[in-house]
Every structure is written in C-alpha cells, then in structure tokens.
Amino acid sequence: MDNREKNEGLCAVYNQGAAKASGRVLVFMHEDVWMMEKDWDTVLLKKFRDLKEMQILGVAGTALLEAEPYAHWPAANIPYTFGKVIHLNKKSEEFFLAVYNERDGDQEAVVVDGLWFAARKTLFEKCSFDEQTFTRFHFYDLDICMQALEFGKVYVTADIRVLHKSEGSFEGEWKEWNQIFVEKWKDKLPAKTADEPLPPNKLLKTGRIDLRGKVKVPSW
Numbered sequence: 001m002d003n004r005e006k007n008e009g010l011c012a013v014y015n016q017g018a019a020k021a022s023g024r025v026l027v028f029m030h031e032d033v034w035m036m037e038k039d040w041d042t043v044l045l046k047k048f049r050d051l052k053e054m055q056i057l058g059v060a061g062t063a064l065l066e067a068e069p070y071a072h073w074p075a076a077n078i079p080y081t082f083g084k085v086i087h088l089n090k091k092s093e094e095f096f097l098a099v100y101n102e103r104d105g106d107q108e109a110v111v112v113d114g115l116w117f118a119a120r121k122t123l124f125e126k127c128s129f130d131e132q133t134f135t136r137f138h139f140y141d142l143d144i145c146m147q148a149l150e151f152g153k154v155y156v157t158a159d160i161r162v163l164h165k166s167e168g169s170f171e172g173e174w175k176e177w178n179q180i181f182v183e184k185w186k187d188k189l190p191a192k193t194a195d196e197p198l199p200p201n202k203l204l205k206t207g208r209i210d211l212r213g214k215v216k217v218p219s220w
Helices: 010-020 040-050 121-125 140-148 173-184
Strands: 025-029 033-035 054-058 060-062 081-089 094-099 106-109 116-120 153-157 162-164 207-210
Touching: 010 025, 010 121, 010 140, 025 040, 025 121, 040 054, 040 116, 054 140, 060 153, 081 153, 116 121, 116 140, 140 173
Parallel strands: 054 153, 081 162
Antiparallel strands: 025 116, 033 162, 054 116, 060 081, 081 094, 094 207, 106 153
C-alpha cells in the first residue's frame, strides 16, 4: 500500500490492505524492515499450520502487558519478553541484536511489536484495526493483538529474523497514545497468558549484542 499522498493513519491503510489481500496469512511490516532469510515464508506458513489457535505471530513481544507506568511491552522483561531483532542505531550507524529472550522457537504472548507480524486472513472477518481510535502510528499493534485474544492466541517466534533500520521512539506523542490505549483496555489490563513462560536458561535481562561489521542489509 502506497500511503505517501493520502498520508492516512496506519490502521486505515492496514485495513485497506487486509481487505484487498487474498492470501490465508497476511504479513504487516514497516517500510524499513528487511527479511534476513530467504525461506522465512516457508517457516511462517508451517507455524500457522501447526499452531491452529494462533491468530497473530510476531518477532518480538511479551506474555505480560501492564498499564503502569506505561503499556510498554519490553518493560515486562525476561521471561515474559521473547524474540530477537536486528536494529540499527541511527546515531552510530551500527547494527545490534536486541535479545528479548535467549531461547529460540515460539512463545505464547499477549501482544507483539508492530515492526513485523503476521495474521490469519480470517481474523479480519471478526475484527479490524481500530482506525477510529488510533488515527496515527502508535499502539495499533497492541490493540489488534488485544482484539485477537478474543478469538484465539498470539505468539512470538525467534525463528524468523528481521532487520529493522530503527529503534523506535517512545516519547512525546507515544505517551499520549499510550493513555488512549490504556483507557480503551483498562478492564483487560494487566494482560497475561494463562501459562507462565518457560524460565530462562540464564539469569539475564533483555540486552544488546554488538553486530558492527557483521550485518548488511539484504539485497533481495
């Protein structure tokens, strides 16, 4: 979807894309995200076949989301957070690996980050991105996940690797939209998966691994 002229909110654009798409699994990703492996689609489709209840799959997210002080999913930390994402530090122009959990595989979650996620096409027969409430760029991702939990499960995988040429921004406008999100979902927050996530193999917090000189943007 090319939104350069209309400059509509992301929810509106994603709803238009979901309506036009014909596949069984839809992928939503930011324009500054690159897939790091060529067979990612094969991995993705197998996960949707194997996990029948799964409605949304992301590459970073958490099994616990609290409202205070902010509904900021990385704040839950390990063992609730999950995923590994390559980011670009724009100040230093260097890449680093954000490790939200050292384990690989999949973990059930309540919300995922919107930088990249996939959803069943059938989910949008039951709900949609809330373009009336979230008219800009923030919290559309957490909101669609909270909706999806009414119809199935949300998961995070560490088996699909992406590169994100950004770290995100969590100041100013983001805090205003946080208040709107929390007000909408105040009766459902804190949100947590029914089962506790597996304990980590190591006692650590989410961290960064320096990838200077080890990563380049894929050419495909």
